[in-house]
Amino acid sequence: MTGTTRSSADLDQRRRRNLIRSWRRGIREMDLVLGGFADAHIASLTEAELDTYEELLTVNDITLMNWITGAEPIPAEYDTELFARIRDSNTVFAS
Template identity: 35%
Template structure:
């Protein structure tokens, strides 16, 4: 099995190298360079840009949308219902913590596992907002969450 995986990896590298060289006749740009990391645990990840001057109502609108469009249905349902229930009442500091949580974590499965208690929450994200999210996930009221709530706008 291992020789087949190595063969596939080497084939993919050679195809990508050939493609990046022959993709255009223009000069090679930074986007054309293929970088291969042997240690996927230490991949450099881009940081989410901070928006210090963003008005609070605009930030809440952005977070409401981002809570709905996560890329995985589980978090779409959990975070959209959470944002619908709590985001409108968050102050500026709480809103910033929520922003850091949903945009600072590079893997949505981490948020899901932390919120559901499958994995322990790292100290950096173990905040009052995460505790509120965990309470929301426990769903003591037994609310059915098959659909995302209707969009609301904070003016």
């Protein structure tokens, strides 16, 4: 997979922006984790979940990767149901 497989034609501007941000992270592994999640779920996220997702998108890639792989504990403010869904949908770092 080299990028999004999802069309953004049916998405509102906020969801389109977050889809793009998910695929343009800086570290390819995080592109795949967040981009893959966004492809599958961005259209169905609630406004509150979008708020949470946008907060996650502000965290640097190394930190997110460490949280997803379990190399570092997830701070309580980021340890949300949405983060668990992202972590559980991850196939990039799965063992």
